[in-house]
Amino acid sequence: MQAEDTNRAPMNPERKFLGDRMLGTLTRYLRFLGYDCESADTLPSGNPGEDTMLLAWAEKEGRILLTRDRELAGRAREHGMYIREKDILDQVKMLREHGLIDLKVRLIRCSLCNTLLRGATDEEIRGTDYAPSVPGDFIYLWCPTCRRLYWNGTHSESIIRRIDDLSQRSENAP
Ligand SMILES: [Zn+2]
Known part of the structure; x- marks a missing residue:
């Protein structure tokens, strides 16, 4: 924080x-x-x-x-x-x-379900088809409840x- x-x-x-x-x-x-x-x-x-x-x-x-x-x-x-x-x-x-x-x-928190986000693993990022396709300095976060990927600069x-x-x-x- x-x-x-x-x-x-x-x-x-x-x-x-x-x-x-x-x-x-x-x-x-x-x-x-x-x-x-x-x-x-x-x-x-x-x-x-x-x-x-x-x-x-x-x-x-x-x-x-x-x-x-x-x-x-x-x-x-x-x-x-x-x-x-x-x-x-x-x-x-x-x-x-x-x-x-x-x-x-x-x-820090999933906007859909309120769960605290944690850092996403490489596997979780690779397995997400909406992850950014251009390489960049992104911080990837994961909602373990929704199994949803967040990153700085999302929707x-x-x-x-x-x-x-x-x-x-x-x-x-x-
Ligand atoms: Zn969630």
Whole structure:
């Protein structure tokens, strides 16, 4: 993990989240930023008691429940955060303004399943047909759960660029 900037208030990189079903994109963005963010999507759907399960999950694991449901956020009290914004970049910005996240991309976590990535073996890289065909100075990482290869400069690049833009804009803001 990279060192935190020293010119900012210290952030807790160990902060953990739980996203509701409406916040799948935000969940993926938080994982790109290195945050441990579980998703309500992993629960079986159609359970009328899901809200109560989410509250218990957040409390048990010390996660902040991110939800588009104002009433649910209220029930979660200090464990909850109501996300009013619809646009993904507004959502990210709002969490940043509340001091809950910083905007540093850390490629340490699988954006699809939240598992921590590890270094990929030569065999795993060779066995992946979407690995870059041009040789380069890539760092290859592997999700052992999805069996998916990541490298610096993947498809995630556009997300990283958007986060970087946002980061610069919020730093330049008065
Ligand atoms: Zn994965």
